Amino acid sequence: MLNFGSINVDHVYTVEHFVRPGETIGCRKYRRFAGGKGLNQSIALAQAGACVYHAGKVGAADAWLKTLMEDKGVDTGFVQTIDGPSGHAIIQVNAEGENAIIIVGGANQLISEAEVQGIVADFGPDDYLLVQNEVNAVPQIIQSAKAKGLTIAFNPAPMNAQVLNYPLELVDILIVNETEAQALTGESEPDSIGETLNRRFPQTAVVLTLGDKGAAYFSPQARFYQPAKKVHAVDTTGAGDTFIGFFLAELIETNNPAAALQWATRAAALCVTRHGAADSIPSRRELEAIQ
Template sequence: MKVLNIGSCNIDYIYDVDHMVRPGETQTVHNLEIVSGGKGLNQSIALAKAGVEVYHAGLIGKDGMILRQALEIHGAKTDYLYEVEGPSGHAIIQIDAHGENCILVYPGANHQFNEARIDEILSHFESGDLLLLQNEVNEMPLIVKKAHERGLQIAINPAPFNEQIKDIPLHLVDYLILNEIEGQDLTKETNDFKVLEALKVNYPNTHILLTRGSKGVLYTYQEVMIEQPAYKVEAVDTTAAGDTFIGYFISGLVRGLDMEETLKLASRASSITVTRKGSSSSIPTIEEVAK
């Protein structure tokens, strides 16, 4: 099984603050760090650090060499990472004294996908391979339909959640991985278990994972329900926790682990991530998770 991630690449500007800035407020920050990021890039790096051969397909501007280098340094393949006109995507991230974050994302090059580019990328993959997606690139409905036609397994993290999610044929998705807020937005339910039930009704053939931060993760598929608690740690930065979980979850599927072991692996990895500052730099290696 080959793993393809068609995903975003962003240059992250990370600001340490006392609290999230409020309307009309000017706040002095304690520290600025400029690093590679983006949900797509972070998830590819998590996959690579988990020991998976992952191909990252994405679009960057002339300013994006830092992004290509970050992927390659950690072992992700960049055969389908293309340079286009205009700036790369970037994100402005506030991290408060409790390790919580608030993020603004500018899409930039990430929103320059077209049908010809998608066809070219997918032509290198076949039935049984796995495609990972987030919602930080354009043409998502087209990508899902074409990948399904080729027989690829599809895992999608519908983040950031927006109105465009409703245009994506989620019934074609094999693995739907979302957090509490995204689940509530998608179903209009407020209780986590009711969110799962609503998603099961709408997508009966999809494996559904609901990540809940310090409460752990819920998984359901048909008649199976698993509740995996979070590992207790002192969080300093939650920026890449979800991306780490997803990367390690996919790695468990690739390795053929059963679902309980896969969820434990992904939860251990994400618990390490939140104890470190940074985005892709905070993601642990498989050796660290094994310890």
């Protein structure tokens, strides 16, 4: 599995209220976390037992992010360290728990088409590609991978208008949440979302995450739902990334989307009982121990 994805640093500032124009305030607490959907999904894939190669870029000052991925079992041989800043987020969290976020693309937006082609050249028809929408060159990544015969999974997060112009007809597995699906289809009901996307992209399987309601799978050959396990959620950060990693890892291993959906919903349910993003992702061994 090749994951072409973002590598971010999240800077989180706990404040009484969001800073106003012209105002300077102190923060009550500062925390730094590993972040980025790409990093989270690579760690989830590795934690689920998949062999995953991460491709992307990170600033030299944040080499600890690369080390973190390696410690979690991710191969970072295709991660390039650059002199500029990493992708990062500046996050204010106020007394009511609301957040205000500034995203800086940084190194995530510096991937060249030549670099894409050079990395994808090492993979072939037996391999999978995963890509999200936090790096640049997504159309080129999809097109290059398709030309090499890879099975392509795409998670269009964060969703924006550019996604509508991507070569989505080349995607084999489209993984979306309800908000992303509605932006793509104009529909809000799961069945209507699945029918619309299957009609528009008849070669594409659609995986729709439904939060605490579970998830659904739609393809021309099959359609099924997987309810979520009821848990006490303390932090939903990283749940979607955990789901994607475990779904794809199980699908690669068994070619059974129903089993993959079940594993993914179980992993996401365990994830939300913990704080953090990368730190909250469970291992396959943990899931097996609580069957």
